[in-house]
Amino acid sequence: MNAVEPHIVSSPTGPANAAPAGGIHACVRLAYPGFALDVDLKLPGHGVSALFGHSGSGKTTLLRCIAGLEAASVGRIEINGELWQDSAAGVFVPTHKRALGYVFQEASLFAHLSVRRNLEYGMRRAGANKVSWEQAVELLGIGHLLERMPGRLSGGERQRVGVVRALLTSPRLLLLDEPLAALDLKRKNEILPYLERLHDELDIPVLYVSHSPDEVARLADHVVLLDRGAAIAQGGLAETLARLDLPTAFTDDACAVVDAVVAAHDKRYHLTRLEFQGGSVRVALRPEPIGRRLRFRVHARDVSLALERLDGSTIINLLPVTVIAVADADTPAHVLVRLDLAGTPLLARITRLSRDQLGVAAGKHMWAQIKSVALLG
Numbered sequence: 620m621n622a623v624e625p626h627i628v629s630s631p632t633g634p635a636n637a638a639p640a641g642g643i644h645a646c647v648r649l650a651y652p653g654f655a656l657d658v659d660l661k662l663p664g665h666g667v668s669a670l671f672g673h674s675g676s677g678k679t680t681l682l683r684c685i686a687g688l689e690a691a692s693v694g695r696i697e698i699n700g701e702l703w704q705d706s707a708a709g710v711f712v713p714t715h716k717r718a719l720g721y722v723f724q725e726a727s728l729f730a731h732l733s734v735r736r737n738l739e740y741g742m743r744r745a746g747a748n749k750v751s752w753e754q755a756v757e758l759l760g761i762g763h764l765l766e767r768m769p770g771r772l773s774g775g776e777r778q779r780v781g782v783v784r785a786l787l788t789s790p791r792l793l794l795l796d797e798p799l800a801a802l803d804l805k806r807k808n809e810i811l812p813y814l815e816r817l818h819d820e821l822d823i824p825v826l827y828v829s830h831s832p833d834e835v836a837r838l839a840d841h842v843v844l845l846d847r848g849a850a851i852a853q854g855g856l857a858e859t860l861a862r863l864d865l866p867t868a869f870t871d872d873a874c875a876v877v878d879a880v881v882a883a884h885d886k887r888y889h890l891t892r893l894e895f896q897g898g899s900v901r902v903a904l905r906p907e908p909i910g911r912r913l914r915f916r917v918h919a920r921d922v923s924l925a926l927e928r929l930d931g932s933t934i935i936n937l938l939p940v941t942v943i944a945v946a947d948a949d950t951p952a953h954v955l956v957r958l959d960l961a962g963t964p965l966l967a968r969i970t971r972l973s974r975d976q977l978g979v980a981a982g983k984h985m986w987a988q989i990k991s992v993a994l995l996g
């Protein structure tokens with residue numbers, strides 16, 4: 620992690636050579652002694668794209684390239700139709716003209732200015748705001764903190780102020796570099812709902828660097844796995860998590876993530892039915908109203924397989940699935956099975972013995988028994 624001061628960057632008027640809108644394209648190369656970054660990313664122009672990878676895999680370096688902080692980087696960077704860099708054409712828009720908000724592990728605020736003055740300082744240097752003051756302050760829930768001095772903020776509050784400050788610069792792209800890394804679990808859980816609201820209520824694409832599979836599962840729509848400066852996978856979150864061909868380092872806690880909608884509440888048994896593409900599951904009664912979107916996670920170790928529907932069982936979530944592929948798991952005793960549930964990917968971790976006894980192989984129709992479902996958020 621590079622310790623750099625956060626930027627407050629202003630909104631550019633927009634380079635003359637802007638191309639039609641169309642996602643984030645970051646094709647970047649940069650070499651340090653002993654490390655080379657070489658990626659070609661095509662990411663959606665909305666939602667949260669998580670950059671995930673081990674320490675030293677190049678996540679921060681990639682963000683710094685996108686922000687224009689690495690003058691030696693070469694390649695092409697285009698953000699929803701705005702060209703920030705095209706080395707072949709000699710284009711390099713300087714950082715202060717890239718409409719981006721950058722939030723680091725620890726938001727560094729001016730200690731002698733109140734939260735309000737810190738935010739106003741950022742705004743003064745920005746142009747017309749895409750996100751209003753009221754909207755940004757409300758989204759991150761910092762209205763009651765505006766007159767405080769930074770020294771009297773908790774770590775989580777500082778980060779929320781840092782995100783508001785970044786939003787008030789009218790970014791076309793938000794770069795969040797492990798914004799929760801310096802927080803303990805309690806503070807992390809306090810701030811995550813605010814980050815989820817960002818995602819749900821603002822149309823600003825976010826690149827989110829994280830080491831934490833939990834954060835990625837909870838916040839990301841899209842994921843990029845970085846390994847030694849290369850993007851070894853990129854794609855939709857559910858699809859990428861269910862890939863069996865990635866190094867075990869990324870899959871030792873294999874799970875599937877499913878986006879669902881609250882479909883029904885059963886007050887008698889205190890259960891809620893969540894519907895998703897290809898099926899539904901029942902979970903302990905949820906407070907959310909019918910129609911609310913919810914994401915849940917199913918660990919591969921919590922999914923078992925049967926040849927027939929086993930109704931004489933205490934497991935209430937039984938789903939018909941098709942086996943897509945079988946691969947080695949984290950121990951020699953187990954295999955990971957990728958399953959398809961009418962378009963929704965699931966993973967099961969079963970023993971090799973069961974694989975052979977039940978003839979688990981690609982194309983086979985089976986029943987998945989889901990022992991536990993974890994709601995995210």
Ligand SMILES: Nc1ncnc2c1ncn2[C@@H]1O[C@H](COP(=O)(O)OP(=O)(O)OP(=O)(O)O)[C@@H](O)[C@H]1O
Binds near residue numbers: 621674680681
């Ligand atoms: N200014 C620099 N000069 C030389 N090497 C650097 C420089 N900045 C980073 N590196 C090296 O580049 C590699 C990638 O670093 P980077 O900070 O991008 O990784 P990261 O994935 O963000 O790691 P972490 O999760 O620990 O923050 C590391 O090997 C690091 O030592």
